[in-house]
Amino acid sequence: MLHRFAKSVAGCTVLLLLAGSLVTSTDSGLSVPDWPTTYGWNMFAFPPSKWVGGIFYEHGHRLIASGVGLLTIILAGWLWWREERRWMRWLGVITLATVVAQGLLGGLTVLYFLPAPVSTAHAALAEVFFCLTVAIALFTSPGWLAGYAGPETRSDGGAGAGDAVLRQLTVATTVLIYVQILVGATMRHLDAGLAIPDFPLMFGGLIPNHWDTKIAVHFAHRTGALLVALAVIATFGHVRYHHRQRPELMRPGVLLFALLGVQLTLGALTVLSRLQVWINSVHLVCGALVLTTSLVLALRAWRVKFSTSASSAVRTKPGTPSAPGKVRLMTRRSAAAYGTKVERA
Numbered sequence: 001m002l003h004r005f006a007k008s009v010a011g012c013t014v015l016l017l018l019a020g021s022l023v024t025s026t027d028s029g030l031s032v033p034d035w036p037t038t039y040g041w042n043m044f045a046f047p048p049s050k051w052v053g054g055i056f057y058e059h060g061h062r063l064i065a066s067g068v069g070l071l072t073i074i075l076a077g078w079l080w081w082r083e084e085r086r087w088m089r090w091l092g093v094i095t096l097a098t099v100v101a102q103g104l105l106g107g108l109t110v111l112y113f114l115p116a117p118v119s120t121a122h123a124a125l126a127e128v129f130f131c132l133t134v135a136i137a138l139f140t141s142p143g144w145l146a147g148y149a150g151p152e153t154r155s156d157g158g159a160g161a162g163d164a165v166l167r168q169l170t171v172a173t174t175v176l177i178y179v180q181i182l183v184g185a186t187m188r189h190l191d192a193g194l195a196i197p198d199f200p201l202m203f204g205g206l207i208p209n210h211w212d213t214k215i216a217v218h219f220a221h222r223t224g225a226l227l228v229a230l231a232v233i234a235t236f237g238h239v240r241y242h243h244r245q246r247p248e249l250m251r252p253g254v255l256l257f258a259l260l261g262v263q264l265t266l267g268a269l270t271v272l273s274r275l276q277v278w279i280n281s282v283h284l285v286c287g288a289l290v291l292t293t294s295l296v297l298a299l300r301a302w303r304v305k306f307s308t309s310a311s312s313a314v315r316t317k318p319g320t321p322s323a324p325g326k327v328r329l330m331t332r333r334s335a336a337a338y339g340t341k342v343e344r345a
Contacts, residue, residue, distance in 0.1 A: 002078055002079070002082060002140050003137065003140040003141050005074070005075060006133065006136045006140050007137045008071070009071045009075050009133050009136075009137075010130070010136075010137050010292075012067065012068050012071060013068055014285060014289075015064060016061075016064050016065055017126060017284065017285050018281060018282075018284075018285050019057070019064045019065075020061055020065075020123075020126060021284040022057050022061070022281050023061050024119075024188055025275070025278075026054060026277055027054070028053075028054030028055075028056075029058065029109065029110070031053065031054030031058040031059075032058045032059055032062070032110070033110065034110070035107040036107060038062070043059075043062055043063070043066065062106075065102075065103060069099050069103060072095060072096050072133075073096060075092060075095070075133075075136065076093055076095060077092075079091070080093070085139075088139060091135070091136060094132065095132040095133065098125065098129045098132060101125060102122065102125045105121055105122040105125060106122055109122055114189075116186070116189045116190055119189040120185045120186050120189050123185035123188070123189070124181070124182055124185060127181055130292060131291065134292040134295060135295065138296055144300075144303065147303070148248040148300070163243070163301065165238065166235075166238055166239065166249075166301045167298070167301045167305075169234060169235045169238055170235060170294065170297050170298035170301045170302075171302075172231060173232060173234075173294050174291065174294040174295050174298050176224075176227060176231050177232075177290055180224040180227075180228050180287075181287050181291060183221045184221050184224075184287065186217055187221050188284075190213070191214070192213075192214035192215070192217050193275050193280070194271065195214035195215045195217070196208060196215060196219065197271070199271040200268070202219065225267060229260060229264065232256055232257060232294070235253065235256070235294070235297070236256060236257040239297070240253065248300055249297065249300060252293050252297040253297060256293045259286060259289055259290045259293060260290060262286055263283065263286045266279060266286055269283075
């Protein structure tokens with residue numbers, strides 16, 4: 001149930017990302033000029049009859065964000081109450097702190113009239129929060145707890161345990177995707193989405209024939225898309241060639257490759273459609289899915305490096321040792337205290 005609830009929180013976060021993207025795409029960020037109230041009303045008491053124009057997008061975004069915040073509180077409490085892995089309990093706390101910080105940044109964007117640095121930080125932290133919810137869903141999944149054991153899995157400790165190249169590739173790809181998202185967020189909040197108005201050429205050439213800040217950011221985003229594409233293709237090729245029989249790696253690998261194609265298509269259509277609202281917004285959401293899919297692949301590749309408590313598939317009752325490391329530690333302490341009595345026992 002905890003795993004299912006964590007997946008639900010991650011799914012609701014996708015909806016929140018879409019709602020936030022629609023606020024930017026429709027230029028509705030200041031449709032509600034006050035915060036945390038809505039035109040002086042309590043946010044939850046604001047009458048639906050007044051949800052018109054940009055207010056619908058901005059107020060709806062706030063309500064969805066509040067709902068996701070409530071779900072995150074429940075998730076963090078559930079992890080602290082039921083999860084035996086200490087690092088997982090603290091991961092829940094970090095996730096809760098992240099969503100609180102995200103809400104505060106969202107409020108600051110309104111109170112300070114959408115300053116680009118704050119708006120970009122708001123978008124960047126949203127991606128971090130999404131990654132945290134997906135990671136929690138992965139860490140509580142049966143496959144993760146069981147070590148993806150199966151007839152197709154080697155007995156070397158888990159998915160890709162001996163493949164250092166895969167681990168390096170997946171980390172590099174995930175970091176590169178996140179940097180690309182940051183550049184994209186900067187481009188959106190600088191209103192530079194059409195700074196280079198043609199595609200695939202740039203002002204009729206391979207590179208812009210003149211420059212300013214917006215053109216430079218837009219050009220960096222296009223260049224980053226090429227680098228991300230190369231990194232994803234290299235990662236997928238490595239997984240397919242070396243781990244074709246490992247579904248826990250092949251599934252996210254294939255999905256990552258497919259999402260890359262969708263994302264590149266959406267990026268091109270965003271320019272060609274002159275920033276059509278829904279294409280622009282889905283482009284952002286698809287980018288977040290590319291990021292988290294790469295993250296899942298990376299975490300599965302690195303699973304063997306996690307502690308014994310993270311690898312254990314057995315959940316013991318409260319009060320009993322839950323990890324062999326704890327048992328060994330208690331034995332050493334007992335031996336130090338009682339000497340040969342422990343050895344005789």
